[in-house]
Amino acid sequence: MYYADNECTYKESSEPEHTYTFTGHCRTTHDLVEVTVKGKDLFKLRSGRVKYIQDAFPYLSPDEREFLMTGFYTSPFQEEESQVGNELRIDVNKDELPF
Numbered sequence: 001m002y003y004a005d006n007e008c009t010y011k012e013s014s015e016p017e018h019t020y021t022f023t024g025h026c027r028t029t030h031d032l033v034e035v036t037v038k039g040k041d042l043f044k045l046r047s048g049r050v051k052y053i054q055d056a057f058p059y060l061s062p063d064e065r066e067f068l069m070t071g072f073y074t075s076p077f078q079e080e081e082s083q084v085g086n087e088l089r090i091d092v093n094k095d096e097l098p099f
Contacts, residue, residue, distance in 0.1 A: 001068045003070050007025035008022040010022045018038065018039035019046055024071065025071075027071040035068055037068075042056070045057075052069065053065050
């Protein structure tokens with residue numbers, strides 16, 4: 001959780017459940033991202049009782065866990081766009097190439 005620890009702010013809440021909400025900017029889109037984790041699960045990860053972030057926070061999406069670790073986040077809109085298979089097509093006239 002290097003990115004969350006060093007680049008994000010957090011808010012602690014105790015109602016209705018003890019949680020931490022980490023807030024920071026995505027490193028690629030600069031969009032503001034918020035990820036909320038349960039306090040008991042954060043304690044398990046920090047204390048070493050759980051080794052992997054996916055085991056500590058199985059209820060988070062892979063993108064949310066990635067954001068906590070590295071600051072990179074794929075929004076649902078970006079995922080949908082990438083599933084459509086957008087392609088960049090460049091037409092080049094071979095006679096115009098310098099080689």
